[in-house]
Amino acid sequence: MPTKDRYTWLFQHLPVIASMMDEDGLFTDVSDAWIKRLGYERDEIRGRSPMEIATESSAQLIREEHMPAFRRTGQLDHVPVEFVASSGEIVSMLATTIAEVDADGRFLHSLSVFNELSDHDRLHSRYRDRYQSTPAMLHTIDEAGRIKAVSDHWLEKMGYAREEVIGRSVLDFVTEESREQMPEGRLATIMDAGGLNNAPRQMVLKNGEVIDVVMSSAVQTDPITGARTLLVASKDVTDRNLAEAALRDAYQEIARLNHELEQERDYLREEVSVSMNFGRIVGDSPA
The missing domain is CATH 3.30.450.20 (PAS domain)
Known part of the structure; x- marks a missing residue:
């Protein structure tokens, strides 16, 4: 069996819910366990986006959070997703995704492994919804x-x-x-x-x-x-902070005006004192 075919066979027979996607984020393959849990045929799902089978809220989450984070970091760790099975059942899972690259660092595909949510995980998901709406x-x-x-x-x-x-x-x-x-x-x-x-x-x-x-x-x-x-x-x-800064400026301006007022008072006192002394001098003059 050629290496590529053997890799494909091994992937499809993994005893876990798993998928592979291309650089456009479209399914290229899924494991038998994925097919069994979600009910879609392999040929039926190839070339489709996960958002097409996700709930509306999960599709938004994939588009706004998971995909941007994956593009920037090359991985996702236990992120929540909700898929709608072929039967109409909503399946809540946590996805862990990594990017596989060749020897030159070129993107080959992404590999995702899914775990169904426990009651604790569902509580965490509700917490996340409340977090966002806080x-x-x-x-x-x-x-x-x-x-x-x-x-x-x-x-x-x-x-x-x-x-x-x-x-x-x-x-x-x-x-x-x-x-x-x-x-x-x-x-x-x-x-x-x-x-x-x-x-x-x-x-x-x-x-x-x-x-x-x-x-x-x-x-x-x-x-x-x-x-x-x-x-x-x-x-x-x-x-x-702007109000506090304005208040500090106002206090500084008041202090400056008070200082100028004190200086003006001192000047006026000096003027009055000089005038009074001059008056006494003139009044006492024999002329």
């Missing part, structure tokens, strides 16, 4: 500083779409001054310490505007992989 600026980064998730409010405030930020470094969204406060190795130190509390930073919106924020964070450890992530909550304090 009316606060939230973002989650991995140990390399790459953004894993953001809340809808974060996107609204920053002016980005989700697919524009997932997988990118958090440093892409802060000012140079704030980058200097997060040198290489600093993130690991922050995670070891359990997070930050009201750390001042400056973030750059998509339109180039800079806002002042305070960031607080907490470390989360994945119970399956042991990987650590940092959940960060940011509060926009730009208006507060």
